[in-house]
Amino acid sequence: MRSKSDESGSVSSPRVKNYFNRIAVRLPFIMVGLAIIASAVVAFLGYTRAESALTEASKKQLVLVAQARRDTLDEKLERVDSDIKRLVKSNAMRVAMTDLLASMDSLSADKEDILGYFQKSGSSAAERLQLTGNGNKTLYSWRHAVVHPDFVASVTGGGYADILIMDANGLVIYSATKSSEFLESVKEGKLSGSLLSQEFNKAAKASEGDVIYSEIAQYEPDGNAASLLISAPVFVEDFSQVVFKGVITVRLDSSFFDSVLQNRENMGETGQTYLARIDGTILSNQALSDVPTALVKKDDPEVVEKVVADLRANPETNVGFAEVQEQFVLALPLGFEKLPTVIVAKTSVSEALAVVHALAKEIIISGLIVLAIVAAIGIFMARSLSTPLNRLSFNLKQIANGNLDVEIISAQRKDEIGDIGRAVKSFQAGLVRAKELDEKQEREQQEQEERVKRVDALNESFDVGVRDILTTVTDAGGNLESTAKSMASISEQTNTEAQTVSSASEQSLMNLQAVAGAAEELSATVGEIDREVRRSADVSKQAAEKAAAAEVSVNGLMEAAQRIGEVVSLINDIADQTNLLALNATIEAARAGEAGKGFAVVASEVKGLANQTGQATGEISVQIQSVQAETEKAVEAIKEISTVIADVNEAATAIAGAVQEQAVTATDISSNIQQVTSGSSEVAQAITRVSMIASDAGHEAENVLGAANQLTHQSEELKVMVEEYLENIRAA
Structure with a gap:
């Protein structure tokens, strides 16, 4: 069972959700959010760029400071190098290696007195530096007073910790500060194996003019203080020979370097x-350290690693820089090559970027002020937008409830809300039109239903009519196919008859040629009648026989011509029937519509061929009539020949006159027979053309048969298409 608190929580949750869905709430949040994002981006970019710029500036500042310190140290070390070379050649060194060295002969007797004078109990190095020896009555002190001022000037002027001179055996015969190594041997005792002893051995082996530099290391005689020993061998000319006399050593302690490196000008507080x-061992005392750091302290390995890595990665600048452990650390190698060390410059990141931190605070304060202004503007803008939008929402709800007469006041505004109001007004008008359209659609739907019923009735009627037409077209196609087959059969028969007529015509032509030969012989016989009267009876008998044969041949030619006329008449009838069938096919193709167009073309071609066949048979008929006429003439001529022969037989006495007449008659016969022969040739040619036309008619009949088959097939396809169309119409 749910508690009241649960019910109140379930009710308040949708309210809170709906509250945050309101433009009056979301718009200020969006504007403030965008302002926060914009401010954060600007602040971030400004801070990072300022930080980057100040980091670069800090690096440049450290580089400038380190370069200044390096240049100063390089200059001081160069002066030390030059100074020790000068001291090796100086008059004070010559005196020290002669007179002062000679005073060592009485050292065993004067040592205690000398040490008592120069190493008074409790005296400092500075106090001992001022002792010249004038207050001591030893030979050493007397010689010391001559050389000491020159060396003291170098110590004080160069900032040296001490200047030491050792003879060739390693005895320290001079010390500017008279420290514990004074009058001690570097080869034995407490100095044996010391840094001074090591450097003496190196210098003793060096050539004249060489300067030997030690590492900065702990110097035992000075309480293991960090020291740099710079040594040079001393050669003196003795009896025209240059002889090694000893070694001069300049000791530099950390104060030499501290005087330069502890200058904190332009370094800030940190x-x-x-x-x-390079390994991080500190060789000088740090200015900010309360205790000595030279050879006592090392930099953190992380710092050393990052700085050295950057130094090696930038050989062109020869500067190593890193931001590590809240510090900017820079390493710059010393320019003086005989002392391979680096100058380290440090400063804290917080001090270097103090301006950026202050800028960040100002940006935050400015951002809060801007956010407050933007929030106020956002609330005002939200109110100015939410009120008319709420009004539009109320209007839309009324429209949704069916109140299409509500007034849209927001449509009178000139801003985007006015555009929305006008759009709502257009929507309202559209709903009104939609309502009217619905009513109109109801009416149209009723009309559509009635129209569908009428269409169904028309489809049924169309179905019946189309089926009848298709049946008619199919029957016509069948009739056309039968007709085409008949045409093909008739054409084949015509071709056969034409070939028969052609054979008969050729035979007639041969007979006519034989008659022509007989006529020529008759003409020759008539010419010889005068010479061969006695043979006239025989010739008359032969002429009678030839005339009888010619009469039979001509009669056969007459019969063949008549048969050809009958065949031509039959061909003419076939052409007329073909023309009629082509006309019927054209009419049926026109009834078939689009499906019969191809058949109509074929029927038209068949009709044209039928017309050509009729014309050809007409020409053949004319030629045959001509042949018949000529044949009749030949018959008459042959009858005349028979009469003449009879007259010859009956009137042998009048042969002379008859011979003349017979010659003329023979000439006429020959001419007529030549004409008959020519006519027979033309008849043969006409029969050949009839055969060709009959063959063409057969081919066209085959085409008509193919068109009829195609028409039948297309009518079947049309029937299927019409049935599918009607089924689709009914299904729709």
């Missing part, structure tokens, strides 16, 4: 510079 090895 900046400092110091000398170090």
Whole structure:
């Protein structure tokens, strides 16, 4: 069972959700959110760029400071190098290696007195530096007073911790500060194996003019203080020979470097510079350290690793820089090559970027002010938008409830809300039109239903009519197919008859040629009647026989011509029937519509061929009539020949006159027979053309038969298409 608190929570949750869905709430949130994003982006970009710029500026500042310190140290070390070379050649060194060295002969007797004078109990190095020896009555002190001022000037002027001179055996015969190594041997005792002893051995082996540099290391005589020993061998000319006399050593302690590196000018509160090895060992005292750091402290390995890595990655600048452990650290190698060390410059990131941090605070404050202004503007804009939108929402709800007469006041505004109001007004008008359209559609639907019923009735009527037409077209196609087959049969028969007529015509032509030969012989016989009267009876008998044969041949020719006329008449009838069938096919193709167009073309071609066949048979008929006429003439001529022969037989006495007449008659016969022969040739040619036309008619009949088959097939397809169309119409 749910508690009241659960019910109230379930009710309030949708309310809260609906509340945050309102434009009056969301728009200020969106504007403030965008302002926050814009401010954050601007602040981030400004901060990062300022931080980057200040980081670069800090790096440049550290580089400038480190370069200044490096240049100063390089210059001081160069001066030390030059100074020790000068001291090796100086008059004070010559005196020290002669007179002062000679005073060592009485050292065993004067040592205690000398040490008592120069190493008073509790005296400092600075106090001992001022002792010249004038207050001591030893030979050493007397010689010391001559050389000491020159060396003291170098110590004080160069900032040296001490200047030491050792003879060739390693005895320290001079010390500017008279420290514990004074009058001690580097080869034995407490100095044996010390840094000073090591450097003496190196210098003793060096050539004249060489300067030997040690590492900065702990110097035992000075309480293991960090020191740099710079040594050079001393050669003196003795009896025209250059002889090794000893070694001069300049000791530099950390104060030499601190005087330069502890200068914190332009370094701020946290900046400092110091000398170090590449491994991080600190070689000078840090300015910000309360205790000595030279050879006591090392930089953090992480710092050393990052700075050295950057130094090696930038050989062209020869500067290593890194931001590590809240510090900017820079390493710059010392320019003085005989001392391979680096100058380290440091400053805290917080101090270097203090301006950026202050800028960040200002940006945050400015951003809050801007956010407050934007929030106020957002609330005002939300109110100015939500009120008319709420009004539009109310209007839309009324329209949705069916009140299409509500007034849209927001449509009178000139801004985007006015556009929305006008759109709502258009929507309202559209709903009114839609309502009217619905009513109109109801009426149209009723009309459509009635129209469908009428269409169904028309489809049924169309179905019946089309089926009848298709049946008619199919029957016509069958009739056309039968007709085409009949045409093909008739054409074949015509072709056969034409070939028969052609054979008969050829035979007649041969007979006519024989008659022509007989006529020629008759003409020759008539010419010889005068010479062969006695043979006239025989010739008359032969002429009678030839005339009888010619009469039979001509009669056969007459019969063949008549038969050809009958065949031509039959062909003419076939052409007329073909023409009639082509006309019927054209009419049926026109009834078939689109499906019969191809058949109509074929029927038209058949009709044209039938007309050509009729014309050809007409020409053949004319030629045959001509042949018949000529044949009749030949018959008459042959009858005349028979009469003449009879007259010859009956009137042998009048042969002379008859011979003349017979010659003329023979000439006429020959001419007539030649004409008959020519006519027979033309008849043969006409029969050949009839045969060709009959063959063409057969081919066209085959085409008509193919068209009839195609028409039948297309009528079947049309029937299927019409049935599918009617079924689709009924299904729709």
